[in-house]
Amino acid sequence: MAAPTETPAGDLATQVLHALDKNSPLLSSEAFPAIPSTEVKGALDRLASRDMVKYETIDREEAILEPEGEQIAANGSHEARVFEALRSAVEGLTIQELEKTIGDKNVVKIGQGRAFREKWISKTQDGKFKAAKESIKDVTKEQMQTIQSTKSYPDAKMLADLKKRKLVRTQKIISFKVQKGDKFALKIPEVATDLTADMIASGSWKTATFKGYNFKALGADQQSGALHPLNKVRSELRQIFFEMGFQEMATDKFVESGFWNFDSLFVPQQHPARDMQDTFYVSDPKLADMPRAEDPSDKADYQAYWDNVKAVHQDGKYGSIGYRYPWSGEESKKLVLRTHTTAISANMLYKLAQQKGPDGRPPPARYFSIDRVFRNETVDATHLAEFHQVEGVIADYDLTLGGLMEFMDIFFGKMGITDLKYKCAYNPYTEPSMEIFSYHKGLGKLVEIGNSGMFRAEMLESMGLPKDMRVFGWGLSLERPTMIKYGISNIRELLGHKVDLNFMRNSPAVRLDKA
Numbered sequence: 001m002a003a004p005t006e007t008p009a010g011d012l013a014t015q016v017l018h019a020l021d022k023n024s025p026l027l028s029s030e031a032f033p034a035i036p037s038t039e040v041k042g043a044l045d046r047l048a049s050r051d052m053v054k055y056e057t058i059d060r061e062e063a064i065l066e067p068e069g070e071q072i073a074a075n076g077s078h079e080a081r082v083f084e085a086l087r088s089a090v091e092g093l094t095i096q097e098l099e100k101t102i103g104d105k106n107v108v109k110i111g112q113g114r115a116f117r118e119k120w121i122s123k124t125q126d127g128k129f130k131a132a133k134e135s136i137k138d139v140t141k142e143q144m145q146t147i148q149s150t151k152s153y154p155d156a157k158m159l160a161d162l163k164k165r166k167l168v169r170t171q172k173i174i175s176f177k178v179q180k181g182d183k184f185a186l187k188i189p190e191v192a193t194d195l196t197a198d199m200i201a202s203g204s205w206k207t208a209t210f211k212g213y214n215f216k217a218l219g220a221d222q223q224s225g226a227l228h229p230l231n232k233v234r235s236e237l238r239q240i241f242f243e244m245g246f247q248e249m250a251t252d253k254f255v256e257s258g259f260w261n262f263d264s265l266f267v268p269q270q271h272p273a274r275d276m277q278d279t280f281y282v283s284d285p286k287l288a289d290m291p292r293a294e295d296p297s298d299k300a301d302y303q304a305y306w307d308n309v310k311a312v313h314q315d316g317k318y319g320s321i322g323y324r325y326p327w328s329g330e331e332s333k334k335l336v337l338r339t340h341t342t343a344i345s346a347n348m349l350y351k352l353a354q355q356k357g358p359d360g361r362p363p364p365a366r367y368f369s370i371d372r373v374f375r376n377e378t379v380d381a382t383h384l385a386e387f388h389q390v391e392g393v394i395a396d397y398d399l400t401l402g403g404l405m406e407f408m409d410i411f412f413g414k415m416g417i418t419d420l421k422y423k424c425a426y427n428p429y430t431e432p433s434m435e436i437f438s439y440h441k442g443l444g445k446l447v448e449i450g451n452s453g454m455f456r457a458e459m460l461e462s463m464g465l466p467k468d469m470r471v472f473g474w475g476l477s478l479e480r481p482t483m484i485k486y487g488i489s490n491i492r493e494l495l496g497h498k499v500d501l502n503f504m505r506n507s508p509a510v511r512l513d514k515a
């Protein structure tokens, strides 16, 4: 059998125990100079958790020469080299001769400047350089040599200066001062982590050493559910609607008839929004039934309403001349994926027209909804074929456009969006119509945040709502404010099959809004 060697084989922890046996305390940087400090720490922690060693960490800065510093340590500073070259040339040297003697233009350029400042050299009458002293002391060279041999420098200010001159850099060195612990031994005892049935049966538990609990260990990361940012912004918006006295509309159907999605809203049947390029039509079944009551308590006369809608489009009614085209019932029954939640608002307003308040007239109402809509869009960074619409409707007597603007200020103000601007716009179902803009500080420009207007008499009177009942309506996408609040520039990162689940887990429930 081979004789035991000086350095014991085995893992680093065992090597530490053997080194400590010979020499305690020991300094890890001396005992294990080549082993990275993280590895040494791992071994020490293993031993320290068993009380076999105690250790303290020592941080120290080591000074190391940069290549230029090394050059100075070997050949002298630039200024000293210039001086030495001139000292042996009694007549002085021109700059070219000096460069030739030293063989490095850069050394001459920097060195002669410094040598002048030190008054080591001067110029002759005919413009040559000459030595101005018998001898000089090359302090920089001495400094470099000190650092080379001691890896440190006694004068911290000077060291900082040398670092600035890029002659020296410093590097943090972590080492450990290690001592024997209470349970020091040359071998790491086996420790049991669990009390097993076998240990109880054999009785080995009586002599076993158990590993202590590590109460500082962090638990495993728990994967838990997280709300999608759209859901977070949606619940903020619902809260705003509720505190302003709105009722939530039931929007639990994606398929609508053309009647509710378009005709009831006075959107003419030739309107480009009704093209297949803009709207998804259902192919099977193609057509809806006639609009009708969905629950028995609904006693409204849907046939009369249908006739009114037809009349107001085709021939004009309620003081409107209408669009004057042959209105098609078939077109109106076509099933579509709803292009806006305004289809639901129309349905709700029709139901409101049937209600009687204390004065026998339909009572004022405030409705909202936040749900999905579908448009046949080319998908890009800001458009998807499906998104969510936030929609609000206020019905009351003698409302004015000024009232709508006042309301918008309050509503958007609650979302932290202020200084609204309005632009005239066109919707078939509102008159006047206004796009709502707000100045976005982050983007440095006005951004469109919504569309609004006062629903047309053609639409409301067909439903049987009284002439003096006015209705505000407005809509915005849920994605737009969410993207602004979460700083997302591509809508596909927010919604659809490309969404990264980590984005959901890491998006905060509470934000510091910059908008």
Ligand SMILES: N[C@@H](Cc1ccccc1)C(=O)O
Pocket: 339, 340, 341, 342, 391, 427, 430, 451, 452, 453, 472, 473, 474, 475, 476
């Ligand atoms: N339906 C409109 C929003 C809107 C609703 C109600 C009134 C006016 C506008 C849209 O899709 O943009």
